[in-house]
Amino acid sequence: MLKDITLGQFFPIDSPLHRMDPRTKILLLILHIVAIFLANNTAGYVLVTLFTLMIMLLSRVPLKMYFRGLKPILFVIIFTAVLNIFLTPGTKIELFNYETPMTWEGLVLAGKMALRLVLLIITSSALTYTTSPIILTDGIEKLLSPFAKLGLPTYELAMMMSIAIRFIPTLIEETDKIMKAQKARGADFESGSVIRRVKALAPMLIPLFISAFRRADELAVAMESRCYQGGSKRTRLNEIHFASVDYVAAAIFLLFFAALITLRILL
Amino acid sequence: MAIEIQGLNYVYMEGSPFEKHALKDVNLTIGDGEFVGIIGHTGSGKSTLIQHLNGLLQPSSGTIKIGDMVITEKGADMKKLRQKVGLVFQYPEHQLFEETIYKDISYGPKNMGLSQDEIDERVREAMNYVGLSEKYMNRSPFELSGGQKRRVAIAGVLAMRPDVLILDEPAAGLDPAGREEILTQIRALYLERKMTVLFVSHSMEDVARAAGRIIVMNQGSVALDGKPAEIFSQAEALRSMGLDVPQITRLIDELRRRGISLDSSIYTIEKAKATIQMMLANKMNREGKEC
Amino acid sequence: MIKAEHLRYAYNAAETEELKFALDDVDLTVSEGEFVAVLGHNGCGKSTLAKHFNGLLLPSGGKVYVSGMDTKDDAYYWDIRKTVGMVFQNPDNQLVATVVEEDVAFAPENLGVPSDEIRKRVDEALKTVDMYEMRRHAPHLLSGGQKQRVAIAGVIAMEPKCIVFDEPTAMLDPKGRREVIDTILKLKNEKHMTVVLITHYMEEAVKADRVVVMDKGKIVIDDVPKKVFSQVRLLKSLGLDVPQVTELCYLLNKAGLSLPNDILTVQECADELEKLFK
Numbered sequence: 001m002l003k004d005i006t007l008g009q010f011f012p013i014d015s016p017l018h019r020m021d022p023r024t025k026i027l028l029l030i031l032h033i034v035a036i037f038l039a040n041n042t043a044g045y046v047l048v049t050l051f052t053l054m055i056m057l058l059s060r061v062p063l064k065m066y067f068r069g070l071k072p073i074l075f076v077i078i079f080t081a082v083l084n085i086f087l088t089p090g091t092k093i094e095l096f097n098y099e100t101p102m103t104w105e106g107l108v109l110a111g112k113m114a115l116r117l118v119l120l121i122i123t124s125s126a127l128t129y130t131t132s133p134i135i136l137t138d139g140i141e142k143l144l145s146p147f148a149k150l151g152l153p154t155y156e157l158a159m160m161m162s163i164a165i166r167f168i169p170t171l172i173e174e175t176d177k178i179m180k181a182q183k184a185r186g187a188d189f190e191s192g193s194v195i196r197r198v199k200a201l202a203p204m205l206i207p208l209f210i211s212a213f214r215r216a217d218e219l220a221v222a223m224e225s226r227c228y229q230g231g232s233k234r235t236r237l238n239e240i241h242f243a244s245v246d247y248v249a250a251a252i253f254l255l256f257f258a259a260l261i262t263l264r265i266l267l
Numbered sequence: 268m269a270i271e272i273q274g275l276n277y278v279y280m281e282g283s284p285f286e287k288h289a290l291k292d293v294n295l296t297i298g299d300g301e302f303v304g305i306i307g308h309t310g311s312g313k314s315t316l317i318q319h320l321n322g323l324l325q326p327s328s329g330t331i332k333i334g335d336m337v338i339t340e341k342g343a344d345m346k347k348l349r350q351k352v353g354l355v356f357q358y359p360e361h362q363l364f365e366e367t368i369y370k371d372i373s374y375g376p377k378n379m380g381l382s383q384d385e386i387d388e389r390v391r392e393a394m395n396y397v398g399l400s401e402k403y404m405n406r407s408p409f410e411l412s413g414g415q416k417r418r419v420a421i422a423g424v425l426a427m428r429p430d431v432l433i434l435d436e437p438a439a440g441l442d443p444a445g446r447e448e449i450l451t452q453i454r455a456l457y458l459e460r461k462m463t464v465l466f467v468s469h470s471m472e473d474v475a476r477a478a479g480r481i482i483v484m485n486q487g488s489v490a491l492d493g494k495p496a497e498i499f500s501q502a503e504a505l506r507s508m509g510l511d512v513p514q515i516t517r518l519i520d521e522l523r524r525r526g527i528s529l530d531s532s533i534y535t536i537e538k539a540k541a542t543i544q545m546m547l548a549n550k551m552n553r554e555g556k557e558c
Numbered sequence: 559m560i561k562a563e564h565l566r567y568a569y570n571a572a573e574t575e576e577l578k579f580a581l582d583d584v585d586l587t588v589s590e591g592e593f594v595a596v597l598g599h600n601g602c603g604k605s606t607l608a609k610h611f612n613g614l615l616l617p618s619g620g621k622v623y624v625s626g627m628d629t630k631d632d633a634y635y636w637d638i639r640k641t642v643g644m645v646f647q648n649p650d651n652q653l654v655a656t657v658v659e660e661d662v663a664f665a666p667e668n669l670g671v672p673s674d675e676i677r678k679r680v681d682e683a684l685k686t687v688d689m690y691e692m693r694r695h696a697p698h699l700l701s702g703g704q705k706q707r708v709a710i711a712g713v714i715a716m717e718p719k720c721i722v723f724d725e726p727t728a729m730l731d732p733k734g735r736r737e738v739i740d741t742i743l744k745l746k747n748e749k750h751m752t753v754v755l756i757t758h759y760m761e762e763a764v765k766a767d768r769v770v771v772m773d774k775g776k777i778v779i780d781d782v783p784k785k786v787f788s789q790v791r792l793l794k795s796l797g798l799d800v801p802q803v804t805e806l807c808y809l810l811n812k813a814g815l816s817l818p819n820d821i822l823t824v825q826e827c828a829d830e831l832e833k834l835f836k
Contacts, residue, residue: 134656186374235672
């Protein structure tokens with residue numbers, strides 16, 4: 001299960017999407033999410049789906065990765081779909097002459113919601129697959145920079161984020177190790193009442209926290225040894241800047257967005 | 268307690284791009300009361316192998332029998348198995364969590380559902396085995412030095428009174444004195460409790476000192492298996508697997524290459540010293556006669 | 559390059575509240591281009607000493623100078639860290655980035671080096687530690703030895719004059735240990751860097767120009783490796799090992815032979831024994 005979490009994993013290959021400026025990608029992602037919710041008719045849905053498919057192909061990330069990324073939220077998708085099917089008022093569906101509590105309207109709504117969720121996850125994954133976390137935080141930091149004047153510590157926030165991302169795999173590995181060790185001593189994480197299970201977590205969480213604090217301590221010393229002084233004086237290995245690929249992407253996106261709005265108004 | 272492993276295969280993350288065949292057709296029989304050293308470089312499959320022995324990993328195929336219990340069968344009693352097979356992980360001191368040493372060591376016995384008296388007895392016994400004085404019992408484990416913490420963690424496994432004890436790199440990160448101490452203790456424990464001991468290490472010197480049998484793992488398979496002397500006489504094969512041989516083995520090799528006939532199975536300083544002395548004495552005798 | 563004068567470091571032992579000295583009157587000079595190994599068992603003060611060399615710890619008594627700069631002088635705070643780089647024991651806990659080359663770039667970025675210059679430094683540092691091919695990899699998928707080499711590259715990219723290695727191989731397997739030691743020797747021999755190696759592995763200390771042995775916060779021996787390792791009995795009493803061949807010769811001598819007592823390598827030992835047998 002822990003291994004299925006692909007969101008936040010970077011795919012170090014080359015593609016037009018990889019070459020885009022992170023700021024462009026973040027802004028377009030936000031617009032794309034708006035677009036997903038703007039679509040309100042069949043033509044609109046088809047357009048958004050096709051556009052998302054194009055993004056997936058342009059990223060050159062194996063399609064398999066996108067589907068693996070959907071796995072952890074499959075439950076949420078199914079759950080909301082079931083709720084929609086049963087709880088939406090409307091014409092009841094008849095099966096073998098029996099009236100079921102499901103409705104046609106619910107079925108349609110469930111389909112729409114599921115599609116929206118899937119598209120949402122896929123486009124967000126497209127951002128993280130094609131942007132290294134450091135560049136991504138760089139982009140966020142630049143986008144937030146107007147707020148720095150208001151006293152928001154944008155640089156420090158970005159650094160915190162990228163370190164958190166860096167240590168996710170390390171801590172997952174560590175959790176796995178501690179769990180196994182405690183299991184070897186007869187710990188049982190899987191059975192019993194909720195209270196028992198929560199209690200059973202202590203032997204795992206305490207060593208995990210201790211180790212996380214130790215890591216944080218050592219990392220801070222190592223960062224200081226490498227002259228980390230915070231603040232804005234830093235330069236970058238890869239300074240981000242807008243290039244032609246960004247302008248092309250923005251233009252294509254605006255066309256798509258215009259088409260979508262036209263569809264919404266006309267149909 | 269004997270261990271029988273037949274046709275063991277383990278494929279890691281099957282069907283994903285990270286798929287890895289970590290164990291390939293491993294067949295092993297370890298007799299009751301053996302002291303076995305398992306060596307191999309990182310990724311050779313040695314850690315994967317030992318995690319199978321107390322059910323933390325389930326094989327992709329193959330069977331494992333411990334005592335008279337087939338642990339790879341569906342519905343095998345894992346709780347019972349883990350009481351029989353104690354596993355001490357690498358850097359075990361990182362798993363301590365209780366506020367007192369007593370509580371931490373009693374975690375295993377408590378999970379076994381033993382009575383308070385029984386738990387008490389076992390904690391004292393385990394502390395004794397690893398050379399921790401009982402006066403430490405109510406101290407916090409986090410006040411101790413690294414080496415002492417490790418002994419608390421080992422005691423936590425011993426308190427379950429396993430018949431098979433498996434240790435993954437018990438001496439990792441310790442200085443020479445600490446290493447010596449922990450190896451001596453394990454050896455003493457083995458002699459006293461008559462357990463089957465499996466001890467994973469990448470240090471040839473440590474294994475040479477302690478084990479009666481050595482299993483060398485390479486790329487998920489058993490590459491060599493035999494008495495230390497037999498293993499160390501194959502220095503070339505060991506080096507090709509990225510393993511170091513004791514310096515004494517290298518010295519004997521070098522001398523043999525220079526035409527001095529020495530027994531290639533010598534791997535300890537004591538044996539080398541005795542042999543060299545004997546050969547020199549013989550030579551003196553011969554020369555004496557010639558004159 | 560580095561000079562410690564009457565260096566003392568005191569700390570409050572918990573509860574008892576009496577002052578303890580982790581370092582007690584240490585005098586040590588490391589010259590430019592030298593490779594010094596500091597040997598001692600756990601808790602002898604060797605890591606505390608190392609942390610004084612780039613100002614991470616400040617002396618309670620005495621002075622430490624780095625290229626003539628007093629580590630206690632705040633004006634030199636960053637200059638000292640820039641001059642003496644540090645590599646630590648756990649490779650995982652010193653890598654900050656999710657891509658190898660971005661991690662190596664961390665120090666020059668902190669120093670405000672221009673982008674194209676950073677690129678040059680990063681590429682060169684990665685080539686030096688032989689990790690250039692893996693520059694786009696994620697650190698958590700590398701082996702221990704590879705991670706540690708990335709950490710070393712990250713320090714080289716800062717262009718320090720001296721690197722202090724604080725037990726860099728303690729958590730590695732034999733292969734990783736060899737990779738790291740080979741890299742350290744390369745830095746010394748090809749880049750002419752000053753190297754201080756804190757370790758408890760005598761096989762590593764043997765390769766140094768000079769070996770400093772510490773015990774209970776004091777320097778016990780400070781000499782060339784051959785002279786240091788010939789003192790088999792003293793080293794053993796300090797909880798340290800000597801090379802097996804050195805011990806063998808020591809034992810044979812005790813039994814009446816007369817071999818030189820400064821043998822460190824298999825070759826030397828084989829040469830001497832061959833003479834006896836011929």
